Amino acid sequence: MITFEDVSKTYSGQTKPALRHINLQIDKGEFVFLVGTSGSGKSTFLRLILREYRPTSGKIFVLGKDLGHLHQWKVPALRRQIGTVFQDFRLLPGKTVYENVAFGLQVLGRPTSQIRQIVPETIDLVGLSGKEDRQPEELSGGEQQRVAIARAIVNRPKILIADEPTGNLDPQTSVGIMKLLDRINKRDTTVIMATHDQTIVDQMRKRVLELDQGNLVRDQVRGVYGTA
Numbered sequence: 001m002i003t004f005e006d007v008s009k010t011y012s013g014q015t016k017p018a019l020r021h022i023n024l025q026i027d028k029g030e031f032v033f034l035v036g037t038s039g040s041g042k043s044t045f046l047r048l049i050l051r052e053y054r055p056t057s058g059k060i061f062v063l064g065k066d067l068g069h070l071h072q073w074k075v076p077a078l079r080r081q082i083g084t085v086f087q088d089f090r091l092l093p094g095k096t097v098y099e100n101v102a103f104g105l106q107v108l109g110r111p112t113s114q115i116r117q118i119v120p121e122t123i124d125l126v127g128l129s130g131k132e133d134r135q136p137e138e139l140s141g142g143e144q145q146r147v148a149i150a151r152a153i154v155n156r157p158k159i160l161i162a163d164e165p166t167g168n169l170d171p172q173t174s175v176g177i178m179k180l181l182d183r184i185n186k187r188d189t190t191v192i193m194a195t196h197d198q199t200i201v202d203q204m205r206k207r208v209l210e211l212d213q214g215n216l217v218r219d220q221v222r223g224v225y226g227t228a
């Protein structure tokens with residue numbers, strides 16, 4: 001599903017690589033935590049998967065496509081198959097929960113009848129039934145993140161990338177978000193999550209990839225946050 005072959009990335013104007021000689025494979029249906037100190041290369045790794053950047057050297061394959069040979073006009077189709085969730089929610093202000101979740105499908109030109117079916121189902125899945133007409137600012141942080149997750153999965157993406165999705169949430173709310181991501185993963189969506197949250201990683205016992213100064217220093221099945 002995702003393959004990195006000897007991937008290195010040095011940003012222009014920088015001398016130190018953000019990623020160095022990364023080799024790995026992530027299979028369909030996996031749940032993977034990406035850990036490492038600030039600046040270790042986690043976001044760079046995620047952005048390469050989305051083809052927001054190209055590697056300086058090496059090859060990346062995502063969903064059967066060699067990203068090095070993917071035409072620019074095909075990048076939006078790639079990204080439609082990859083949902084994204086961030087620490088800061090990134091909801092559309094001035095739009096209700098329903099409108100936030102429906103927006104992506106409307107942009108894709110999906111028929112209204114389909115949207116009217118899928119959007120309530122997705123809002124229900126993330127546990128926000130009854131809050132369809134709320135504005136994002138009328139919701140708690142955890143609820144806003146649930147809306148962001150609903151928006152990310154409404155199109156049934158094959159991959160969900162989450163960059164510190166619990167970074168702004170208290171521990172109890174974070175547990176709820178992780179249960180939701182686990183449920184989404186069990187519906188056959190591959191989940192890759194960058195996090196600094198030791199408790200969550202230690203509780204969930206999923207595959208852990210650890211980056212250190214751009215090097216992949218650990219790839220552990222049913223791993224923990226740190227080995228120390």
Ligand SMILES: Nc1ncnc2c1ncn2[C@@H]1O[C@H](COP(=O)(O)OP(=O)(O)OP(=O)(O)O)[C@@H](O)[C@H]1O
Pocket residue numbers: 011012014017018036037038039040041042043044045
């Ligand atoms: N657009 C950019 N231009 C130049 N350097 C960059 C850019 N983005 C990241 N870097 C550098 O690349 C390295 C890796 O950064 P990256 O954002 O991938 O780390 P991270 O592990 O996601 O950190 P954090 O946990 O703080 O989000 C850092 O040294 C950073 O300064």
